[in-house]
Amino acid sequence: MGIPHLPRVSDMLMKSSIEELVFCILGKRECPVYPTELAFALDLSQDVSPQIFQRMKDIVISIVNDLKIRDSNCPVGARVAILSYNLHADYLIRFSEVYSKKQLLNELKNLDYQRSSGGRDIGSAMRFVARNVFKRTLQGPNVRKIAVFFSNGPSADASAINTAVLELSALDVAATVIAFLDLPSINRAFVVDDSGLFHVINTPVEGDYKLLLKGLHLCTLCYDKCKPDDLCKRPRALSWPAYVDATFILDSSQKMSNAEFGKVKDFLSRSLDVFDISSNPGAVSTGDRVAVVSHAPPGFKPKNRKSPVKVEFSLITYNSKGIMRNHIEKSLQQLNGEGALGHAMEWTMKNIFSTAPKPRSHKVIIVISAGETSPWDREILKKASVRAKCQGYAVFVISLGQFHNAKEVEELTSIPLEQHLVQLGRTHKPELDYAEKFVKAFVRLLRGTTKKYPPEEFKIKCDKFNSQSH
Template identity: 60%
Template sequence: MKKIVIETVNGIKIRESNCPVGARVAIVSYSSDTHYLVRFSEFRSKSRLLQEVNALSYQRSPSRRDLGGSMRFVARNVFKRTLQGDNVRKVAVFFSNGQSVNPVSINTAVIEFSALNIVPAVIAFDNILDINQSFAMDDSGQYQVIAFPSKGDYTTFLHKLQLCTLCYDKCKPDVACARRTQPQEAYVDAVFILDSSQKIDPREFEKMKDFLSSSLDHFDVSSEPATSSVGDRIALVSHAPPAFQPHLQNSPVKVEFDLITYREKEVMKKHIQESVQQLGGVVAVGHAIQWTINNIFSEVPSPRKHKMITVISAGETSPWDKELLKKISLRAKCQGYVLLVLSLGPTYNHTELEDLASLPLEQHLIQLGRIHQPELKYAQMFLKAFLHLLRTDKTNDYPPVELRAKCTKIMHQRTRYASRSLSLV
């Protein structure tokens, strides 16, 4: 590993001044935890950097390997204060010599890398199946898993790392770096529930509309949503109308368009920009989800493999809605719905969000402290990577294993209640 790092550093130009030209290098070691060995800011001389790498000594850890955890540490900490710009590329190269203790965390890390525009590569000496499955969600063609020989010449493998990751030319990519194409394995019925309540600042509401419009680009919209089983279908509902009262049995949402209304993204975008208006009612997320399941999903023909509800929320739901929200979100998960939650702004109830989102939370809950363009761009790229994972990953189950005992209990209770009602009739 040291030899590969040394040869890699030798092959690139190192940034040696305040002029933003050349690469900065950081090095970490990991097992179940990740530790800095070299920080970006420590060396502005290639010779001194190489001396430091040569001086690194092997320290064996009794902990098990957590590649995904290390990837997330690098994304959230090592790259936290890097320069931004079109000419700045963020690349992370990891070594692995066996199975990770938590393969699901690799999926989460790949989603976060995609959202942060970090390009990963893994040099694997053994057991690359989990990593290959996780990298399958990438559609850029730059994510690499390189199986290195434990003995013998590795020059050819190192050349591919340099050519297709470290020095990748996105304008004129080498033929050896051809993009992988993944077949579309599963389509999605997706409903966005937009917080249109009085809690939202009107300027922030317009930004949320822009986010929705941009998010549509990540779907393969069906050209015949009412009759064909091919393609994604998208619906949008806003909550909550100012006249909504739960005891009046009126609708807690305004349907902007349902799953079979539109067949073109551009028409959906036009509707969002020109027709979606802030409603200004009180928040009722639980009632909105319940109504959506009962009225948007229940009657639609040719249901897709995945039923996905994306809740865009800017704060806690109303006190009188909390109990229903907890019950209906659990019931939805037990029925196989995917609940993705985008929480915007500084005001939120963390327990409520955790109860609402599907598991694992790291893949289904996005919390943004501000409603600014960089944060919304992160959320948009997160959604893109999540959709690729949803379509290609065969390990994420809905409902997940952790909920199956609860789900069985709920279904048993509903069956007993239905039988009792029938007897009374």
């Protein structure tokens, strides 16, 4: 999934902290406090009755009644979009189609129930909202994106929900699900959120719902970061039951420009935030461990006995993010050799992961690639990627630039691709911000669930690979 090109926003980014401070001092206390893009997705799957449809309408109308609706080009108040979904999502009202609160309420009251024979795929609906309703454009430091999904029952595709959580989280979309029945797959996906952006609200089909929606009103729709309500305490960082061994394999070859390499270094430093680094990585079993290796050193060729990587630091070298960041900033230099990702992966599994004592529950290889590997490395890369997946590694790939080899990238990445691959057309800050948030959400999702590698659908390939290797 590539990210559409974004406008230049460097000036806005530099001023954002000042603007936020001014807004906190001078901003009016209306609801919503900040310019808001608000989307509602109504469940119209086959088990939704006219009574349940009316219940969804009533809740949306009640919410809209309490909001300031944007009625001009001035970015004050909320713009509202309404969608319906079953196995697919469709617009009922687009952001651009209503110009006043009165018109919006009339449109809502006139929405008709339509019987459907389709099943329910809320994960697909969430991804549609992430990819189509909220475009990947920076609309200002205080703009909020909120999505409210209704659901009358569970959705069969739990993987699609996990993917949607990754994408919504990477886009800073606050997602709330109003559920008329228990939704275990959504609760499992949302439990890894440590930002306060994701909520499930269980509400009965009959009776008063307004008390149940009080939290949504105060802590999401009307949330004021300058003066938050006492009920809206942001969640603390979760205590994870499982820890991670993660190695970043950084493309430091001549395919990346000096400017791009500098931006990738900054991305790498910020990505460390998601890890709970072990205070004693070589001696205890608690805490995450992170390593960074670069490929490829100048002059490396197969069988010339040179190492295909430069080890920046191993899994047991450092015990704090601060020391790691200092190394990345001051010691990490571009190598400018020929790409050798396959050899780098083989070396990393043998010399970084296998030699570290007290291995963690999850093993992750995060590849940052600036283009396809060298011709003499391709066969090694194919074997290394299969071996890594079959040995239980999660292989996550961030592909930079326009000149990647799509087949090579897909063969390298763990499945499903949507959860393990971020393709960026450029290395500008907004795209790297998206990749950073996606990586962080992925790591939280990985260690907060019981997901195992390789998945069942890949094990047949592993059996074939192992039989050929002996």
